[in-house]
Each structure stands twice: as structure tokens, then as C-alpha cells.
Amino acid sequence: MKYIDLHCDTIMECFLKGLNLRENTLHLDLLRSADAGLLVQCMAIFIPTNEIAEEYSIKLKPYDYFHACLEVYNHELDTNKDLIAPALCYQDIIDNTNKGKISSVLAIEDGVIVDGKLSRIKEFFDLGVRLITLTWNYENCFGFPQSTDPEAMKLDLKPFGLEAVQYMNELGIIIDVSHLSEGGFDDVAMHSRKPFMASHSCCRALCDVSRNLTDRQLKVLGDKGSVCGINFAPHFIKEGSTHTKINAVVNHMRHIADLAGIEAVAFGSDFDGIPGELEFKDCSGMPLIIDALSGAFHEREVEMICKDNVLRLFRENF
Numbered sequence: 001m002k003y004i005d006l007h008c009d010t011i012m013e014c015f016l017k018g019l020n021l022r023e024n025t026l027h028l029d030l031l032r033s034a035d036a037g038l039l040v041q042c043m044a045i046f047i048p049t050n051e052i053a054e055e056y057s058i059k060l061k062p063y064d065y066f067h068a069c070l071e072v073y074n075h076e077l078d079t080n081k082d083l084i085a086p087a088l089c090y091q092d093i094i095d096n097t098n099k100g101k102i103s104s105v106l107a108i109e110d111g112v113i114v115d116g117k118l119s120r121i122k123e124f125f126d127l128g129v130r131l132i133t134l135t136w137n138y139e140n141c142f143g144f145p146q147s148t149d150p151e152a153m154k155l156d157l158k159p160f161g162l163e164a165v166q167y168m169n170e171l172g173i174i175i176d177v178s179h180l181s182e183g184g185f186d187d188v189a190m191h192s193r194k195p196f197m198a199s200h201s202c203c204r205a206l207c208d209v210s211r212n213l214t215d216r217q218l219k220v221l222g223d224k225g226s227v228c229g230i231n232f233a234p235h236f237i238k239e240g241s242t243h244t245k246i247n248a249v250v251n252h253m254r255h256i257a258d259l260a261g262i263e264a265v266a267f268g269s270d271f272d273g274i275p276g277e278l279e280f281k282d283c284s285g286m287p288l289i290i291d292a293l294s295g296a297f298h299e300r301e302v303e304m305i306c307k308d309n310v311l312r313l314f315r316e317n318f
Contacts (some may be wrong), residue, residue, distance in 0.1 A: 001290045003306040006229035006266055007107070007178075009173075009198035009273030012046050014071045014076065016056060022083070027271035030083045030102065032284040038102050039307055040093055040314075041084075042131055042199065045069045045272065046109040050138060051115075062113045070127065078106060083207040086128055089172070090315045105154035107176070107199070116160050118167050125171045130318055132168065133176040133199060134161065134184065143184040143259035146210045153210065156235075157187040169193045172318035178231075180213075180270070183216055194314050195225040200268035202236040203255045214237055215259055222260025225316070227309050229268020234276035242276040246292045253305060254296050262297070263312075267306045 010028045014021055022030050033041065047062045048055075048058035060068060077084055085096045087103035096103040106128045114120045114132075115137055124132070134142040134157075140159035147153050157165070167187060169174055175196040177185045188196055198221065213221070213228060230252050234241040237248045256265045271283060280288045291300045 001302065001306050002037045003267060003286055004040040004310040005038065005292060006042045006197060006268040006273040006310065007044055008041060008269060009044055011043050011069055011073050011273060013272045015072045015156055020108050022080050027282040030080055032282065034083055034102060036283055036286040037099065040103040040105060042105045042107045043073060044107040044109040045073065045202040047113055049112055066113050075105065088128060088130065089318050091310065093314065105130050107131035109133040110140065111142045112140040114141055116141035118164065121164060121167055122171065125173055129173060131174040132178055133178055135179050137179060145179050146181055148210050148217040153181050155181045156183040162187060162191055165191050174317045182217065189220050189224055193308045194317050197226055197313060198228040200229050200231040202231050203252050206252055206255055207236055207238060207239050209239065218256055218260045222264045226262050227266045227313055228256055229266040231268055231270045232278060233270055233274035244276065245279045246289055249289055250292050250296050262301045263309050266310050282290065
């Protein structure tokens, strides 16, 4: 079964550690992913700021850091043309698949580098970006992040954020609400003319942390034709956990399907951006999860979770 993954941080790890994308010791590389059946990988360039930048000893400013990672990304795709190719539109995915290649969709995690400029969004689009996670864990030009403070969680998108949502719709950049405040989420749901996504989030009803989506939000996702990619991070799957079990991943997917419809379920691994241990180890274990889905879903539903739901969303956006 071919599958699509909506989020990984592998490019950052390659940049920081001097590793390559073809074969490495990370959660994800191209050889293991190809063997596992990867169809499309959304490759995020995460933008470290504040204490995270200090933790990784990153001295580059966000804009310069993005371009440094982009150089690594482009080099890796160019070096591994036999296995992977960029996808700038839906037809590219079809063409790459027919050639037996994985498609890579370039993403930005944390729109801080947009810096309140629509021209920056266009610049990133021209560079190949087709997905932007509006916020990470800090306020930026788009709006505010999720929070344990109920009042902070209500904060809306900023005026620029509302303008940017419309512009991203026009260009064909998918809006990602993972990490976003509930007020910001509601603004995206109200103002986006195209389906959006929570690329790497889980269900708050099953794991009560602020990064996860409430049942109300999941229902909105379903109503809007959007999708939620389940994050494999142990502490988002089960409170306080350091180990992610396959059946727990399936339970989160079942919960979304029951609330929002089967059309809203997808994978959003967050490979190479999460701590803890995984029962399925890394990308090579994706077939184990897919096999387990067969016990909770019909065969056609498994196909929708693995690829068809996201292919539909891609087709409707770009």
C-alpha cells in the first residue's frame, strides 16, 4: 500500500548534522521510505527561533537559515533523482508516480520568515513551497500559537494573517493549522476558500495536551473537507508517554474518522522532529501501521487514509 506523509523534519537534521537524504541513521531516508511504499513526503523546513535556535546553536537569521536549508534540500533532490522528484502541482505527483519516484512537497514550519510581507509568500511559492504551517510555538505575523492559557488559545489571526490566507489560496499554497491557536484555527476555517490541513496533530480527547485538536475542531476539519495527519510523537499520542504504540496511532485515526469522517484522516509522522521510542521504529515500519489499520477500517478506507484523502486535498489546492 502506497502512503503519503504530511510532515517530517529530516531536512533540518541533514543540514545540522551533515547527513544525506538517501541513507542515514534518522527516522527517514529515501531507501527505507521507498521500500516502505512512500508516495509523497511533505518535507518541512522548520525555522528555529528564540531558545530553540540557541539550543541548536543556530546563529543564522530565520530568512538566511531557510535558504541554507533550501540549498541542502535542492542538493539532495538533485543528487537522488532516481528516487525522488519535487512536486509543484498535483500533476507532478501523478507524473512522478508513473516514473516510479517519490514526490516531495516543500513546506515551511513557522511563517515567522514571511515577516508580514505578501511578497515573501510569493517568493517562497516561486522557490517551490506549497505548504506553510502558519505558526510554531511563538507569536508571529500570522497570529498566535496554541497555549495552555485558555484566553491565549482564543486569540485570532492578525489582519495580515487573514490577508495571507486569501493570498495563499490564490497562489496554491496549502494552509497548515498545526500549532495554531483555536481562534486562529477558526479564522482559517472561516476565511479559507480551499481545504486546509493540520499536518501533524492528534486528538485532544485521547491525549489532553494543547497541541492536539479538540473534537469541535476535528468536526470543523471534516466539514471543510480538510485533513488531520496523525503525529507519532509519544506525548501527543498518550499523556506523559515516551513510547508510541501502533494501536494507539490507530485509535487516534479511528477517533477522527468517527467524528469528522474517514475523509479527514491522514499520516503526519513528524519523523526526525519527535523524541521517544516508536514501536515501529522509523519509516521502515510504516507497513506495520498500515497492516494494523486493516483491523479497524475497511480496505477502501485504508486506501483513503494512506493516500487518497491527501491526494484529493492536493488536487483542490494546487
